[in-house]
Amino acid sequence: MNAPASGPLADQIAARLTAALDPTHLVVSNDSAQHSGHMGDDGSGESHFSVTIESPAFAGVSRVERQRLVNRALADLLAERIHALAIRARAPGEAA
Template sequence: MAGSVAEEMEAKLRGEFAPTRLEIVNDSAKHSGHSGDDGSGESHFTIVIEAPAFAEMNRLARQRAVIAALGDIVGERVHAVAIQASAPTA
């Protein structure tokens, strides 16, 4: 997929979870020169995602589901991802 890693992550997460809220924040500048910084400017991200699919999942299951949906992005092209996953509240 052409475009940034963040755009690819967004497409995968929207396709998998149809989130009611999705924010992908590039935190790479905060980690410049640290371990895992590959110089691409796309090595560290925070994902805030809210989706009905998470309603019956605990915190760990939600994080595993997000990582699985991202496929080879995490670990191959992205060094670190902080995940805040939740279900919508009434």
């Protein structure tokens, strides 16, 4: 598994997704610098993220349900600390 997270919130995202979905591949990217000064930028440097995740939990599951599984694992962080989250989710063996 790959998890080049940076910062405490990115580390929390990686830990929660690992615990909830047992990914075979995981990359959490902090995109906050690209949104500095925009709406939702709280000045913490940790408000906007991208997640690329591959998990057996996604096999036979629709794209919408994959998003829901990720969102459920991060629910309180999404409500309180994460302004934006881009999700790329796939099952093992699917094209990237």
